[in-house]
Amino acid sequence: MAVQDAFLTQSAISDFPERFRSRRSLLEAIEERFRDSGYSALQSISFEAENGRVRLRGRLPSYYLKQLAQTIVSHVDGVKSIENVIDVSSSN
DSSP states (O other): OOHHHHOOOHHHHHHHHHHHHHHHHHHHHHHHHHHHTSOGGGGGOEEEEETTEEEEESEESOHHHHHHHHHHHHTSTTOOEEEEOOEEOOOO
């Protein structure tokens, strides 16, 4: 951790619980959307979020599923941008 990161302003300290809840609810919403999609392969995708930016990682068997994962995430409230680094590889 850099020295400047060790010092938080009062507003950063008071905003922390709200930012944490927002990030957590965003992650939960994405997980729920993948689970409810009906595509079990999407449940293997890992993702992280920070300030509305979401990064998708993992491996899927088709470009269709890769694009579907991105589309699903794009419809979640609070998502501002998506970095989709999912690999596509057939199991054949």
